[in-house]
Amino acid sequence: MTKKILPFFLFFCLPFLTVFGQLTDINATPQTSNLYKNLSRLSGKEVLFGHQDDLAYGVGWKYQDGKSDIKDLTGEYPAVFGWDVSGLETDQKKNIDGVPFEKMKQYIKKAYDLGTINTLSWHMDNPVNSKNSWDTSSMSVKSILPTGSKHMLYKSWLDKFSxxxxxxxxxDGKVIPILFRPFHENGGGWFWWxxxxxxxxxxxxxWQFTVTYLRDKKKLHNLIYVFNPCDFTTEEQYLERYPGNDFxxxxxxxxxxxxxxEMGASYxxxxxxxxxxxxxxxxRSKKLSAIAETGFVEVPDPNWWTNVFAAAIRENKPSYVLFWRNAGYREKEKDNHYYAPYPGQVSATDFLKFVRQNKILLQRGLQKYSIYKK
Known part of the structure; x- marks a missing residue:
């Protein structure tokens, strides 16, 4: 290796070698493996911006082909699209937020064809009493483990998901890689898991049973598994429920x-x-680091993006960050519910500045990396 080539190698290859580990699924599809490798190469250099349900609805609109609050503001879509599959397990036509699953399929396909990324969460119902995810009245996890009374029911849910x-x-006819984030916010007390x-x-x-069943039994080789605790202030707390590097x-x-x-500095x-x-x-584990959900509802601080969030990610850049959904006005709750800006929103100008100044990737910025190819 010549001295002229060495700097190029050090800059582009060594960061990749130090970050990238083996995927949980050694039989992952080429597109899934390439996605993980390319995210690893970008890690620490650029941050991918994501938004929940971005293509489905926004502030003041719903199910309009090609529309997106982020695209209306920036001229391009997010780099990451979040979706939730709650309702699949009980054969619902729509998910927990009212998005028809048939439409969700179309949105996921569009995101992939755009060269962007899809991530799925799952607010699955309580398997013991059929109430929602927030029902904690029963010890449901124990019931769906292999020796539990609801284990066969849980396997049927995984079958439907598969x-x-x-x-x-x-x-392109290829199965779409998915960043799958089950049983999220596991350190909190509000979900049955x-x-x-x-x-x-x-x-x-x-967690280990779920990964093994989907990967080995159902032969799903397009999933990248995302672990997601919360309420931690130490490494020990973070790892308390960690299922291991192999999962x-x-x-x-x-x-x-x-x-x-006024809570911006604390956040x-x-x-x-x-x-x-x-x-x-x-x-240490050679894994990617991300923020899977975040935001400040209604973003009332006009300089929140550059003063608050930019400071939060300055020292340790996450691979991607996903902001929660723009539900708009909610009749039942009588409130506005959105976490990303849109044209005319008070923080919109600051968001554009934040994207320009902080190496934040949206759709077109990500497209140039062809993340599903070697």
């Missing part, structure tokens, strides 16, 4: 800003602290 995922194919409803060992066993591909956490604009410090903890674990 059928759905296998139908997701792009214009959370810390108040199962032991750490039960949670680990559930996880991406490390992530969720964190929102609550209260008024920024907390996210920066959590990223530092997660980054340390990710580097």
């Amino acid at each position: 059928i759905f995922v296998k139908t997701l194919k792009g214009a 959370g810390a108040k409803s199962c032991t750490a060992q039960e949670y680990k066993a559930l 996880v591909d991406v490390l992530s956490f969720d964190y929102y800003q609550y209260g008024g604009a 920024s410090q907390d996210v920066a602290r959590n990223l530092a903890i997660q980054h340390k674990i990710a580097k």
